[in-house]
Structures are given as structure tokens and as C-alpha cells.
Amino acid sequence: MFLRGKKVLLRSVEQEDIEMLRELSNDPEFEKMIVGWSYPISKKDQLNWYENYKADDKTLRFIIETEQDGAIGMTGLLNIDWKNGVADAGGMRVAKKELRCKGIATDAYMTLFRYAFDELRLNRINGSVISYNTISQHVTEKVGFKKEGVLRQAVFKNGKYEDVIILGILKDDYKNVIESTNYWEE
Numbered sequence: 431m432f433l434r435g436k437k438v439l440l441r442s443v444e445q446e447d448i449e450m451l452r453e454l455s456n457d458p459e460f461e462k463m464i465v466g467w468s469y470p471i472s473k474k475d476q477l478n479w480y481e482n483y484k485a486d487d488k489t490l491r492f493i494i495e496t497e498q499d500g501a502i503g504m505t506g507l508l509n510i511d512w513k514n515g516v517a518d519a520g521g522m523r524v525a526k527k528e529l530r531c532k533g534i535a536t537d538a539y540m541t542l543f544r545y546a547f548d549e550l551r552l553n554r555i556n557g558s559v560i561s562y563n564t565i566s567q568h569v570t571e572k573v574g575f576k577k578e579g580v581l582r583q584a585v586f587k588n589g590k591y592e593d594v595i596i597l598g599i600l601k602d603d604y605k606n607v608i609e610s611t612n613y614w615e616e
């Protein structure tokens with residue numbers, strides 16, 4: 431099932447997306463801003479990743495697409511725990527810089543949450559953000575994530591240890607955001 435938001439469509443990963451994903455993973459700016467990390471990724475590595483990846487009951491990755499610009503990023507739900515109704519948010523990424531600050535990530539989060547909470551019956555999504563990533567902190571707070579703690583010096587980037595802020599959003603938090611913003615009504 432594809433997930434339709436107000437600005438984005440979240441759809442499954444296709445082979446034609448792999449070059450966009452490889453560029454994302456190899457972009458030093460992304461590497462700096464995300465909590466995770468990777469070695470430089472070759473075309474063959476990325477193809478292997480695609481061939482080995484398949485959506486399963488613990489991992490759902492979505493390409494973020496807009497009608498105007500096509501595939502522009504990726505998000506997802508990882509480590510889905512069906513017993514407790516908990517999953518990890520899979521690093522929100524909007525590839526094209528000229529498309530930033532147009533509400534794409536906000537809509538992608540809201541669309542992902544609607545699916546996670548109203549269809550998959552999850553109750554909580556975990557998130558994390560590096561302490562200097564102020565844009566991501568702003569967006570995650572706006573869509574309802576709450577700050578739950580700090581992992582001191584938990585990542586090493588650019589020669590320095592950096593703190594990681596631990597986030598969580600509950601289904602109730604998501605409902606509060608919808609109610610206070612009329613998100614799906616506008």
C-alpha cells in the first residue's frame with residue numbers, strides 16, 4: 431500500500447531509486463547530520479543492499495515522492511516490535527536542498543505516523559537526533575516527538591564526540607498534534 435500525505439507519497443523502494451539513495455548515503459552533509467554512519471558506498475554495494483532488502487514484518491522503508499519532483503528522499507519504520515507496538519523511526523532524509531523547508535519532512539512524518547498508529551496499531555515510535563541538528567530538532571518537535579533524554583558523547587563526527595538527543599512519540603502525542611493543528615483537515 432502506498433501512503434498518501436498532503437504533499438508526499440510514501441511508496442516502496444524500487445531499483446530505479448538506488449542511485450538517489452547512494453548519493454544520499456555518500457553526501458558528507460547527510461553523514462554529518464544523521465546519527466548513523468556508513469562507509470563510502472559503491473554502485474555494487476548499493477545494488478547488493480537493494481537486492482538483499484525486502485520489506486518484512488520488522489522493516490518498512492519508504493521512498494518519499496512528490497508529484498512535481500519524483501523520488502526525493504527516504505524514511506521508514508525499523509525494528510518493529512509487534513508485541514509492544516514500538517518501532518524506530520528510520521532517519522528522515524530529503525535529498526534535494528532546494529526542496530528543504532517546504533514542509534516535506536513534516537508531511538512525511540505525519541503520513542508515516544498515520545500509517546503506524548492508525549493502520550499498524552503501533553503505540554510508540556523512537557527517534558534520535560544529534561545535538562547540533564537544530565532543523566531536525568525543530569521538525570521532530572513540531573510533529574509531536576518529545577525529548578526523553580540525552581546520550582552523552584554517543585557519536586563521533588568530524589573529530590569530536592557529540593551528544594545524541596533521545597526522542598519518542600506516542601499515538602496520543604500524534605493525536606494531539608492533529609487536533610491542535612487540524613493537520614488532516616486543512
Ligand SMILES: CC(C)(COP(=O)(O)OP(=O)(O)OC[C@H]1O[C@@H](n2cnc3c(N)ncnc32)[C@H](O)[C@@H]1OP(=O)(O)O)[C@@H](O)C(=O)NCCC(=O)NCCS
Nearest residue numbers: 463522523524530531532533534535536559564565566568
Ligand atoms: C531535517 C530534514 C529532514 C528536514 O526536511 P524539510 O523537508 O526541510 O523539513 P520541513 O520543511 O518539514 O521543516 C523544516 C523546518 O525547520 C525550520 N528550520 C530551518 N532552518 C532551521 C534552523 N537552522 N534551526 C531550526 N529550525 C530551522 C524551518 O523553518 C521549518 O520549520 P517550520 O515549518 O515550522 O517553518 C532535512 O533538512 C534533511 O534531510 N536534512 C539532512 C538529514 C537529516 O538531518 N535528517 C534528520 C536526521 S535525525
